[in-house]
Every structure is written in C-alpha cells, then in structure tokens.
Amino acid sequence: MVKVVKPPKKGLVRSAAGHLRAITEVAKVVVNPGTITVHYPRERRKYPENFRGMIMFDMEECISCFRCAHICPANAIQMYPNEEGRYYPGIDYAKCIFCHFCVDSCPTAALKRSKIHDVAYKDVDSMSVTPKQMNSVPEIVREDSVTVEYDFERDIQLIKRKEFENLLVEVEKPERPEFKAVPQYGDNCIGCRMCMFSCPVNAIKSKFEETKVILETDFNKCTGCGVCVRICPTEVLILTPIEEVDHQ
Numbered sequence: 001m002v003k004v005v006k007p008p009k010k011g012l013v014r015s016a017a018g019h020l021r022a023i024t025e026v027a028k029v030v031v032n033p034g035t036i037t038v039h040y041p042r043e044r045r046k047y048p049e050n051f052r053g054m055i056m057f058d059m060e061e062c063i064s065c066f067r068c069a070h071i072c073p074a075n076a077i078q079m080y081p082n083e084e085g086r087y088y089p090g091i092d093y094a095k096c097i098f099c100h101f102c103v104d105s106c107p108t109a110a111l112k113r114s115k116i117h118d119v120a121y122k123d124v125d126s127m128s129v130t131p132k133q134m135n136s137v138p139e140i141v142r143e144d145s146v147t148v149e150y151d152f153e154r155d156i157q158l159i160k161r162k163e164f165e166n167l168l169v170e171v172e173k174p175e176r177p178e179f180k181a182v183p184q185y186g187d188n189c190i191g192c193r194m195c196m197f198s199c200p201v202n203a204i205k206s207k208f209e210e211t212k213v214i215l216e217t218d219f220n221k222c223t224g225c226g227v228c229v230r231i232c233p234t235e236v237l238i239l240t241p242i243e244e245v246d247h248q
Contacts, residue, residue, distance in 0.1 A: 035158075036150070036156050036157070036158055038148045038158070040144075041142070041143040041144055042143055042144060042145070042146065043144055043146040043147075043148050043160065044142075044144040044146070044147060044148065044165065045147075045148050045149070045150075046147045046148065046149045046165060047115045047165075049169055050113065051113065051115050051117075051169075052098045052099070052100045052113060053098070053113060053114045053115045053116045053117045053167070054093075054114050054116040054117065054119060054138070055091060055096075055100070055102065055103060055111055055112070055113065055114070055134070056111070056112040056113070056114050056134065056137070056168065057088075057089070057110060057111055057112070057131065057134035057135050058109075058110050058112065058135070059088055059110070059131060059132075059135045061108045061109060061110035061173070062086075062088055062089070062108065062110040063107070063108055063110075063223035063224060063225045064079075064086050064087045064088065064200040064201065064223060064225050064227075065107065065223075065225035065226055065227060066079060066087070066200070066225070066227055067102075067105045067106065067107070068089050068101075068102035068105060068106060068111060069089060069102075071101045071102060071105045072101060072102055073097070073099060073101065074095045074096060074097045074099075075095060076091055076092045076093070076094075076095035076096040076097075077089050077090070077091055077092075077102060078090050078092065078128075079200075080130060080131050082131075085200070085201065085202060086200060086201060087200045088131035089102070089111070089131060089134075090128065090129055090130045090131050090133075090134065091128075091129050091134065092127060092128040092129075093119075093121070093127040093128070093129065094124050094127040094128070100113060107174070107176055108173070108174070108176065109171050109172075109173050109174055112169065112171045113169055113171070114167055114168055114169055115165070115166075115167040115168075115169065116138070116140065116167050116168075119138070137168065140167065144164070145162065145164065146160050146161065146162060146163075147160070147161050147163045147164075147165050148160050148161075149161075177241040177242065178224060178241070178242040179224030179226070179239040179240060179241055179242065180217060180219050180222045180224055180239070180240055180242055181195075181203070181204070181217050181222055181224065181226070181228050181229060181237050181238070181239060181240075182217060182237065182238055182239075182240045183214075183215040183216070183217065183236055183237050184236070184237065184238045184240075185234075185235060185236050185238075186212075186214065186215070186236065188234040188235060188236045189212070189213055189214075189215060189234065189236045190233070190234055191212070191213035192233065193206050193213065194228075194231050194232065194233070195215065195228035195229075195231060195232050195236070195237055196215070196228075198227050198228060198231045199227060199228055200223075200225065200227060201221045201222065201223055201225075202218075202221065203217055203218045203219075203221035203222040203223075204216070204217060204218075204228055205217075205218065215236065215237070217237075224239060226239050
C-alpha cells in the first residue's frame with residue numbers, strides 16, 4: 001500500500017507569518033550578531049602576554065652564551081660572529097617551530113617574545129634572519145583598530161574594543177648577578193685548552209709553567225657566558241659572582 005504525502009496547504013496568513021519570522025531573525029543578527037568570526041585584518045584577536053610570536057633580539061644584552069643555539073630542538077639558530085669576534089644568534093624561520101625554548105633559556109632576556117605572527121617573506125632564503133636584522137624591529141603594516149576577545153563564561157561571545165594593541169611585549173630584565181669564569185681547580189687541568197678555544201670573546205689565556213698549563217681569565221673581556229665551564233671535561237673552571245672575584 002502506497003501512502004501519498006500531501007503538500008501543506010499554502011495560505012496568506014501562514015506565508016506572512018513565515019516571512020515575519022525570517023525578517024525577525026535577520027534583524028536580531030543585524031542588531032546583535034551571534035557570530036564568533038574575527039574580521040581580520042580590520043580586527044585583531046587579543047593575544048596573551050606569553051604568546052609565542054616572532055622573536056625580538058637585543059644585541060647589547062647578549063653575552064654570547066650559545067644557550068639558545070644549544071637548546072633549539074629544530075636546529076634553527078645559528079651563531080654569527082661580528083667584527084670584534086663576538087657571536088650572536090640568527091634564526092632560520094623556515095625551521096623554527098616557535099617553541100620559544102631559546103627565549104626561556106636566555107639568562108639576560110636578550111631574546112624576547114612578541115605578538116607578531118603574520119610575516120611575509122619573498123623566498124625561503126630570506127627567512128634566515130641575521131642578528132642585525134633581529135636587532136631591529138621589522139616594519140609592521142596594520143589595518144586593525146578593534147581588539148577582539150572571546151568570552152567563554154556564558155555562551156561563546158566576542159567582546160570587541162576600540163583599542164590598538166601593542167605587538168611588542170615589554171620584558172623586564174631578570175635579576176642576575178654578574179659572573180666571571182675562574183680557574184678554581186687548577187690541579188684537575190689536563191692541558192686540553194678546550195676552554196680557551198671555545199671562549200667566544202677570547203677571555204681565556206694559557207701559559208706553560210714547567211709541565212703544567214696554567215689558565216688565566218681576562219675579567220675585562222669575560223661575559224660570564226659559561227661556555228668554558230660547560231665544555232671543560234675535568235671541571236677546572238667555575239662561574240663565580242663578580243663580588244667574590246673582587247675579594248679574591
């Protein structure tokens with residue numbers, strides 16, 4: 001047995017009521033939009049202070065400790081020498097995964113986070129940024145005038161404010177005493193001079209006395225980076241606060 005479904009009867013009142021409901025819903029959306037779409041680039045979502053964006057660099061704060069290059073899991077950081085023999089980090093953003101391990105490990109806050117995340121490069125080669133390029137703030141072209149935040153306390157809503165958010169995050173310099181590398185346990189020295197060859201500022205010198213190698217530190221050059229301490233196989237050198245060095 002085949003049951004025939006009859007189409008609904010069309011009437012003027014029913015049709016008018018349907019159109020009225022549709023117009024009412026459109027009016028509600030116009031007055032109070034229920035969408036959660038951010039109209040980028042005219043609007044920009046507000047990011048937290050610890051957002052992992054492009055990495056800024058302050059060359060004056062860098063002590064050439066190589067920690068950023070050692071800790072990078074993507075091998076995206078390369079150390080570049082300058083005219084004075086100091087080494088500074090450069091980043092290959094074609095490799096960088098924005099983990100910010102380098103920022104977190106930097107003892108002097110020379111590497112800083114930012115909220116810049118939408119960057120255009122001409123080609124892959126230009127994504128390798130040198131220390132001089134990192135030391136200057138990139139040109140930022142912005143079209144946004146509204147900052148948008150998500151509100152999850154009730155139904156998901158957008159809170160829009162007429163404000164211009166700064167994409168450069170101000171970071172306080174951490175309290176860190178000034179350290180110097182001191183040859184504390186000279187009897188352990190085997191004369192490999194790996195500390196001298198690895199020093200990025202040539203602060204370690206050596207001299208022969210009879211059959212032993214005696215290490216000396218030029219405290220005017222030493223930045224307390226700790227490279228010599230980490231590389232020494234017999235733990236001859238230690239990092240000592242500058243106050244204790246002055247009393248020795």
